[in-house]
Amino acid sequence: GAVVSQHPSWVICKSGTSVKIECRSLDFQATTMFWYRQFPKQSLMLMATSNEGSKATYEQGVEKDKFLINHASLTLSTLTVTSAHPEDSSFYICSAPNGRGHRQPQHFGDGTRLSIL
Amino acid sequence: ILNVEQSPQSLHVQEGDSTNFTCSFPSSNFYALHWYRWETAKSPEALFVMTLNGDEKKKGRISATLNTKEGYSYLYIKGSQPEDSATYLCAFLNSGYALNFGKGTSLLVTP
Numbered sequence: 001g002a003v004v005s006q007h008p009s010w011v012i013c014k015s016g017t018s019v020k021i022e023c024r025s026l027d028f029q030a031t032t033m034f035w036y037r038q039f040p041k042q043s044l045m046l047m048a049t050s051n052e053g054s055k056a057t058y059e060q061g062v063e064k065d066k067f068l069i070n071h072a073s074l075t076l077s078t079l080t081v082t083s084a085h086p087e088d089s090s091f092y093i094c095s096a097p098n099g100r101g102h103r104q105p106q107h108f109g110d111g112t113r114l115s116i117l
Numbered sequence: 118i119l120n121v122e123q124s125p126q127s128l129h130v131q132e133g134d135s136t137n138f139t140c141s142f143p144s145s146n147f148y149a150l151h152w153y154r155w156e157t158a159k160s161p162e163a164l165f166v167m168t169l170n171g172d173e174k175k176k177g178r179i180s181a182t183l184n185t186k187e188g189y190s191y192l193y194i195k196g197s198q199p200e201d202s203a204t205y206l207c208a209f210l211n212s213g214y215a216l217n218f219g220k221g222t223s224l225l226v227t228p
Contacts, residue, residue: 004160006160034215034216036218041220042220043121043218043219043220043221044206044208044216044218045218046215046216046217049215059215093160093161095161103149103166103168104166105151105153105163105166106151106153106161106163106216107160107163108153108160108161108162109160110158110159110160111160
């Protein structure tokens with residue numbers, strides 16, 4: 001089946017550090033990938049839609065200069081949390097549909113737990 | 118942000134019990150309703166994508182129904198097993214591109 005690989009799984013770093021998270025579709029091409037964030041006891045919240053070869057679309061309230069997204073190929077999207085601060089500590093997870101249209105299920109990575117000290 | 122509500126928040130059943138959860142979503146501009154199972158330390162796994170009012174889907178002991186007019190979906194698990202223990206997420210699609218997730222129902226099945 002379709003597989004999405006996300007890494008790293010865990011990141012612990014100092015405040016002010018930039019952190020890059022990678023999301024790869026291993027056996028299918030993904031022109032679109034989605035980045036979600038989940039705070040404790042909350043639902044997965046869409047942060048941005050990553051589009052291959054064009055700019056990402058950010059949800060309201062998500063700073064595009066803070067959360068840089070690059071989708072340079074059909075199998076890789078990256079999310080860089082720039083100058084991370086403790087309030088950016090969260091669980092980040094990516095997903096991609098294998099195909100187009102709203103009938104396609106999302107294939108998720110395993111997620112990245114980010115802790116900023 | 119669209120309000121997707123799941124109930125109950127958590128559930129603890131004995132092996133062999135049948136159980137069901139509810140997902141409520143806005144009934145306007147409906148495109149699709151997704152169900153996922155999310156086991157600890159793993160990635161969410163797609164169970165069902167439902168698009169038509171009255172849809173019923175089944176996968177082994179798990180089934181789901183959809184009512185788009187009143188805005189709810191039920192997920193049923195027949196004869197729960199310990200391996201069914203997971204968080205079950207529903208997600209509503211209204212624009213054809215972005216999923217709006219509920220907080221999930223956490224199921225624990227004990228032997």
